[in-house]
Amino acid sequence: MTTHRTPVLIVGAGAAGLATAALLAKHRVESLVVEKRPELFLYPKARNLSFRTLEILRGLGLSDEVHAVGAQTSDMVIKPALNSSEELPALDIGAIFAGLDDLSPEPVIQYCPQSRLEPILLRHIRNRGGEVRYGTELVSLDQDASGVSAVLRDIASGQRTAIRADYLVAADGVHSSIRNTLNVDTAGLDTLPIYVVFIYFRGPWLQFVPHLGDGASVQVKNTGVDGIFVPADSDLCLFITTYFPQRGQSAEQFTEQRCRDLILAAVGEPIDIEIIDVAPWQPHQRVAASFLCGRTFFVGDSAHAMPPFRAGGANVAIQSADNLAWKLAAVLQGRADPALLATYHDERHPVGVFSSRQSLTGPILATLDFDAPSGFDVDEEQSMFALLAGYRYRSTAVIADTPPSGAQPELVTELRGQPGTRMPHVWLQGGRVSTLDLVGTECALLTSDDTGSWHRAAPEGVAVQTIPANDRPAWLAATYLQTDGALLIRPDAFVAWRAETLPPDPAATLSGVLADIFGIRSGPGR
Numbered sequence: 001m002t003t004h005r006t007p008v009l010i011v012g013a014g015a016a017g018l019a020t021a022a023l024l025a026k027h028r029v030e031s032l033v034v035e036k037r038p039e040l041f042l043y044p045k046a047r048n049l050s051f052r053t054l055e056i057l058r059g060l061g062l063s064d065e066v067h068a069v070g071a072q073t074s075d076m077v078i079k080p081a082l083n084s085s086e087e088l089p090a091l092d093i094g095a096i097f098a099g100l101d102d103l104s105p106e107p108v109i110q111y112c113p114q115s116r117l118e119p120i121l122l123r124h125i126r127n128r129g130g131e132v133r134y135g136t137e138l139v140s141l142d143q144d145a146s147g148v149s150a151v152l153r154d155i156a157s158g159q160r161t162a163i164r165a166d167y168l169v170a171a172d173g174v175h176s177s178i179r180n181t182l183n184v185d186t187a188g189l190d191t192l193p194i195y196v197v198f199i200y201f202r203g204p205w206l207q208f209v210p211h212l213g214d215g216a217s218v219q220v221k222n223t224g225v226d227g228i229f230v231p232a233d234s235d236l237c238l239f240i241t242t243y244f245p246q247r248g249q250s251a252e253q254f255t256e257q258r259c260r261d262l263i264l265a266a267v268g269e270p271i272d273i274e275i276i277d278v279a280p281w282q283p284h285q286r287v288a289a290s291f292l293c294g295r296t297f298f299v300g301d302s303a304h305a306m307p308p309f310r311a312g313g314a315n316v317a318i319q320s321a322d323n324l325a326w327k328l329a330a331v332l333q334g335r336a337d338p339a340l341l342a343t344y345h346d347e348r349h350p351v352g353v354f355s356s357r358q359s360l361t362g363p364i365l366a367t368l369d370f371d372a373p374s375g376f377d378v379d380e381e382q383s384m385f386a387l388l389a390g391y392r393y394r395s396t397a398v399i400a401d402t403p404p405s406g407a408q409p410e411l412v413t414e415l416r417g418q419p420g421t422r423m424p425h426v427w428l429q430g431g432r433v434s435t436l437d438l439v440g441t442e443c444a445l446l447t448s449d450d451t452g453s454w455h456r457a458a459p460e461g462v463a464v465q466t467i468p469a470n471d472r473p474a475w476l477a478a479t480y481l482q483t484d485g486a487l488l489i490r491p492d493a494f495v496a497w498r499a500e501t502l503p504p505d506p507a508a509t510l511s512g513v514l515a516d517i518f519g520i521r522s523g524p525g526r
């Protein structure tokens, strides 16, 4: 068998795998994605993207495509039957995300179901020469000090291919066989006692709710049925319902006929439907003990699986991919010591644990028949701000002069340029450009100093961005810096270091900071 080479082999083409490949391509790193499914997943799972995820997609140049998908958020209403005129809002989305509007150049939340996001990412990867092979599974892997050897199998033909990669990204989902093969433990409540059935069907159900916006879902609750109609594409729909083993119910009882009866009971009148598939499902709260093992990195549900009740899984997956991609690029391109890669676990593990636990808090739990086990406090709910962007990384890739608080993760109440936090967003040039737009594939140093001192001090590989004089007051108010202070921003838009004012020897100071982060004395230039 001939062995093919790739810098990064990515197993799994869900949100995590595709985002990792797209982000690596942005950093000019080739990858090979393999996916055992024969094609893209047609049905929605994650439906809304948070502003932090949208910022990452903005950095890939995909904002217009994502915004074109639909209205900013998808409605969810409750009805006694689909054909009834009675209707109540299920969630007050405005209240849930209140107060977050000024944090980002992107909408706080945007409807873009995975079934539409994944094709956008796939096209983007392929347009940049990346390779995504569907119908191909990883069958074995072996890693050593210099790389990973893997065997892939084309499912249709059975043909096997040997691959040698510098690094492996295990984006192979909650049941990650790679994580099991490498004996990486997990922690958490694991499989949750919430029993769901997905019924995929085709039929003219939308005719009953033409007034609802694109992507709106409808929960129907009556004495005979309790379930949610979630739109996929035109008349393709996912009907989600639950069952209760403690009442003697089981997934096997959801025969095609029973599913048809349930859906028609939810519609309220006969319509012509075709049942396509029925799949039982249980959510998980499961976090890998380590997000890396040798040359393998866990991204997405393989690292941090969480129930969808606070809409976290795909969003957190894409954010983890963003954290990893620039580090892999810096190491593969010889700009950083491989020790930088350990900070992926140091930074994202606390966030993964936090996000997955937070997914089991909040008002939605009251609507579920779920008793949390002892030691799990469903009242530990934190604000949406904390969940979406209010955490602070502590690692060797962040130079901070305040000691860690010990909290995992450390939470902040505002983003004002503290090292380890997502950089502050300030509109510049009359609202045309955000400070986030000033960050590309290398570290950026943002300052309102216009004397050129930071320019002269910065080594190759650091892009100095001077805030225009007109925007200086807003920048200084957002960062609490002095005019000649600066923020060093990593390619993932997190603050690596802050200088309140210009240090006496800015070149030496900056070069020391970069050496500490990248582990290479000459700085990150190429």
Ligand SMILES: Cc1cc2nc3c(=O)[nH]c(=O)nc-3n(C[C@H](O)[C@H](O)[C@H](O)COP(=O)(O)OP(=O)(O)OC[C@H]3O[C@@H](n4cnc5c(N)ncnc54)[C@H](O)[C@@H]3O)c2cc1C
Residues within 6 Å of the ligand: 011, 012, 013, 014, 015, 016, 017, 034, 035, 036, 037, 045, 046, 047, 048, 114, 136, 137, 138, 139, 171, 172, 173, 174, 177, 299, 300, 301, 302, 308, 310, 311, 312, 313, 314, 315, 316, 317
């Ligand atoms: C009903 C539901 C609702 C959800 N709602 C939300 C939400 O509102 N917001 C949100 O952010 N998230 C939500 N999520 C979670 C979200 O869908 C996942 O967290 C997200 O898709 C992460 O996916 P992943 O890429 O890590 O894993 P997956 O999507 O599971 O992808 C893993 C892929 O790896 C492939 N694979 C596995 N083993 C191999 C192998 N050996 N070789 C090749 N391929 C392999 C699998 O076929 C699979 O396609 C929801 C999930 C569900 C089920």
